[in-house]
Amino acid sequence: MRNAEFTDPRLVAVYDVECPWGRDDDFFLAEVGTSPCRVLDFGCGTGRLALALAAAGHTVTGVDPARASLDAARAKPGADRVTWVEGGAEVLPAGAYDVALMTSHVAQFVVDDDEWRRVLAALRRALRTGGRLLFDSRDPADRRWERWNPVDSRRRVRLPDGTDVLTWTRVSAAHAGVVHFTRHFRFPDGERRGDAVLRFRTEQELRGSLAEAGFRMQRIDGGWQGEPVGAGDDGEFVVVATAV
Known part of the structure; x- marks a missing residue:
């Protein structure tokens, strides 16, 4: 079964224990900031970060195509503070968000290049001009x-x-x-x-696809402490871009 750890309720329960709060969550929570804003958690999974963002005072929408993961999110304390939506890029309204997130390497599950372009275009439409897109993707190097x-x-x-x-x-x-x-x-x-x-996209591929979709790159870090790409042990691309 494809991506069963998100769609099989028994495996969703394992995922929830295997993937507790971590440095990546600290980064995204801090990057969104403390001023209340409208946040889209695209590929929100079982809601770990969406719930924390809502508890911090943000207006949060969690979108995910996997019903079993959303069911787990809706069962958690504080879930009533988040708007949960089952679906993908096709359900995103235009201009509705100040910040869009794709965390836990959700971006890598979009394997096909045409689909990746559609997802980025939908996220650009969903953000107000000047809104920010934040996501992580593992460095293939x-x-x-x-x-x-x-x-x-x-x-x-x-x-x-x-x-x-x-x-x-x-x-x-x-x-x-x-x-x-x-x-x-x-x-x-x-x-x-x-x-x-x-899909492990190179830094060049990420930069090119974001520019094509209408984003300006603010920065790509190589880890959760702002390390340069290729430095440290995280092996990440941590992307911050602005909708233009």
């Missing part, structure tokens, strides 16, 4: 997928109900910036798995 193997990626996850789940990842193909892999989840009553594909 870091070759992070080489660490996604059954040994290095293996971990045991304990769910809130006490269930232990063993997880690991296996890459099946990596070519021209496109990486295919499978996530494995071993529950006490059997194993589930989910296939996924990610």
